[in-house]
Amino acid sequence: MNETNRQWLLAKRPHGMVTKDNFNYVETKTPEVGDGEVLVRNLYFSFDPTQRGWMEDRPSYLPPVKLGEPMRASSVSQVVVSNSPDFSVGDLVQAAGGWQDYTLINPKTEMLGINKIPQGTDPTHVLSVFGTTGLTAYFGLLDLGMPKEGDTVLVSGAAGATGSVVGQIARIKGARVIGIAGGPEKCAWLKAEAGFDDVIDYKADDVDARIGELCPNKVDVFFDNVGGSILEAALNHINMKARVVLCGGISSYNATEPVPGPANLMNLVTNRARMEGFIVIDYLPRAAEAVADLGQWMAEGKLKHQVDMQEGFENIPDTLNRLFTGKNIGKQLIKVADPM
Amino acid sequence: MNETNRQWLLAKRPHGMVTKDNFNYVETKTPEVGDGEVLVRNLYFSFDPTQRGWMEDRPSYLPPVKLGEPMRASSVSQVVVSNSPDFSVGDLVQAAGGWQDYTLINPKTEMLGINKIPQGTDPTHVLSVFGTTGLTAYFGLLDLGMPKEGDTVLVSGAAGATGSVVGQIARIKGARVIGIAGGPEKCAWLKAEAGFDDVIDYKADDVDARIGELCPNKVDVFFDNVGGSILEAALNHINMKARVVLCGGISSYNATEPVPGPANLMNLVTNRARMEGFIVIDYLPRAAEAVADLGQWMAEGKLKHQVDMQEGFENIPDTLNRLFTGKNIGKQLIKVADPM
Numbered sequence: 318m319n320e321t322n323r324q325w326l327l328a329k330r331p332h333g334m335v336t337k338d339n340f341n342y343v344e345t346k347t348p349e350v351g352d353g354e355v356l357v358r359n360l361y362f363s364f365d366p367t368q369r370g371w372m373e374d375r376p377s378y379l380p381p382v383k384l385g386e387p388m389r390a391s392s393v394s395q396v397v398v399s400n401s402p403d404f405s406v407g408d409l410v411q412a413a414g415g416w417q418d419y420t421l422i423n424p425k426t427e428m429l430g431i432n433k434i435p436q437g438t439d440p441t442h443v444l445s446v447f448g449t450t451g452l453t454a455y456f457g458l459l460d461l462g463m464p465k466e467g468d469t470v471l472v473s474g475a476a477g478a479t480g481s482v483v484g485q486i487a488r489i490k491g492a493r494v495i496g497i498a499g500g501p502e503k504c505a506w507l508k509a510e511a512g513f514d515d516v517i518d519y520k521a522d523d524v525d526a527r528i529g530e531l532c533p534n535k536v537d538v539f540f541d542n543v544g545g546s547i548l549e550a551a552l553n554h555i556n557m558k559a560r561v562v563l564c565g566g567i568s569s570y571n572a573t574e575p576v577p578g579p580a581n582l583m584n585l586v587t588n589r590a591r592m593e594g595f596i597v598i599d600y601l602p603r604a605a606e607a608v609a610d611l612g613q614w615m616a617e618g619k620l621k622h623q624v625d626m627q628e629g630f631e632n633i634p635d636t637l638n639r640l641f642t643g644k645n646i647g648k649q650l651i652k653v654a655d656p657m
Numbered sequence: 658m659n660e661t662n663r664q665w666l667l668a669k670r671p672h673g674m675v676t677k678d679n680f681n682y683v684e685t686k687t688p689e690v691g692d693g694e695v696l697v698r699n700l701y702f703s704f705d706p707t708q709r710g711w712m713e714d715r716p717s718y719l720p721p722v723k724l725g726e727p728m729r730a731s732s733v734s735q736v737v738v739s740n741s742p743d744f745s746v747g748d749l750v751q752a753a754g755g756w757q758d759y760t761l762i763n764p765k766t767e768m769l770g771i772n773k774i775p776q777g778t779d780p781t782h783v784l785s786v787f788g789t790t791g792l793t794a795y796f797g798l799l800d801l802g803m804p805k806e807g808d809t810v811l812v813s814g815a816a817g818a819t820g821s822v823v824g825q826i827a828r829i830k831g832a833r834v835i836g837i838a839g840g841p842e843k844c845a846w847l848k849a850e851a852g853f854d855d856v857i858d859y860k861a862d863d864v865d866a867r868i869g870e871l872c873p874n875k876v877d878v879f880f881d882n883v884g885g886s887i888l889e890a891a892l893n894h895i896n897m898k899a900r901v902v903l904c905g906g907i908s909s910y911n912a913t914e915p916v917p918g919p920a921n922l923m924n925l926v927t928n929r930a931r932m933e934g935f936i937v938i939d940y941l942p943r944a945a946e947a948v949a950d951l952g953q954w955m956a957e958g959k960l961k962h963q964v965d966m967q968e969g970f971e972n973i974p975d976t977l978n979r980l981f982t983g984k985n986i987g988k989q990l991i992k993v994a995d996p997m
Binding site for chain 1: 717718884888889903904905906909915916917918919920921922923924925926927928929930931932933934935936939
């Protein structure tokens, strides 16, 4: 192995929307593979709103990506050299390959893990419905949202990889599900394919008024991926003992000034309601539980999901922004290489 | 009974701070007492920030006070006529007398209850440490805040009737307690008498910076009576799995425009933290549990409390504003009559 290794390195921290200037494109050589290490070739990268946070130089649930390092990203990868007894050349794995062709991983010390993909599993599924977005939906909704049969569940970012799975799990659990998404195409998919009871198009509708119309019994669970004015609108309609699951706040991730929070937090008091945040990595030890349920629902045709697959290593930085401009429908992935 | 009954009626709903113009002073005659009813003479009124909310014409945990009705207020009162087998003339009771000398109550249907005060109990205690403010502190802190030994507990509105009890219960439970209050007199009392580990004077200190200095292990429980910028500052310092107990938001109760919420709600996500609201009336069935503990701590000298006692029926409206200008130290009461 002495191949060219293309990399997108974090060059400077973003202020506002991410641009290509935030990254340096470089070509190096693949590194030497030491004892116990494996070298993987990255085939697919996952794009996740949380990556925007990793680019900031501030404490969070993971350390910031350092300047001069490849941008951190989850990947489906293939082992091309193995000095580890646990991996063989050709194995497909889920890893945190980062934006480069080849990644050197020590399976014993890798912070974010490296896991073999079971034979027969669609590799793109491990970055979507069986990956962090699916697990985020499953544990966030069921552990924090705790929907009961007949509850009204409202989901923002409903056409996204997490939101679309949240809504479908809520339906499977017997809840009435209303989604908030942007644009007629996303809304149509949610109603026709994902089985949402109704959908609010935040680009066309008065969100606050429409929540009131579509949730006559108020909102028992609000699963929020968006924050900002959408969160404030939802808080206007929460039921007694409502659970607000804070998953993300994509509306503010690219803001250059602090974005004020909802002015109506006192609605949590009058309704004895709860707002709670979570990070899916805390649930990784319970992943098998989620994958078993999600797999069964997929097999039964109860759980649909969409992948927005881009292609080409050169298009990686631009693909990240599809999340923030709302262009993606479903899970945003990019394919950069074919398996051997 | 055909006595003059002085009343302060809600005349118009406030916009901003409450003024005397929001009330009409009238004199009527005491009403006829029907079957099963009692007539009480009100001796002491409790002042609570939540009364400001009752003056607004919007849905909340209790119906708004109607225009032309006496302003709703908790009272210590004395039975002067009884057509109920459960009450005798002379009984001291805790009730919702409202701002008038005499109140007609049907004990079977009274929404907010009427309860005899046990012999030997200081009647002002049932409006403070054994009343809604003490119960609010007890259940809010223990049920929602769940402080563990060694936790850091931060309390805003710390010199108030609720906040001062919250901090002392937290200390009894083995937590380190930091209070936020306004002015040197309140801060000195909290450290010298109430045993807070340290105090931040929000009128003099940089609250955000001081929380950071005084809470090197971060904040495990934040009990918030204030909201606004104090809440935002506290959220900057929450620990993993922190509990933010939303009790009130006095900083915005008199605002004429919506007050933006904290810009850093995403800290709830990265710290897997929870923010939860509650209303003490849900806990009234468990009041005896709280009163037993609070009474024991009082008897042991572990729980101090202060009463700010004003006097005179004519001073009722002005006394309400003492809560919002921060003039009160401890529980704000007014005495309007002596018992028989």
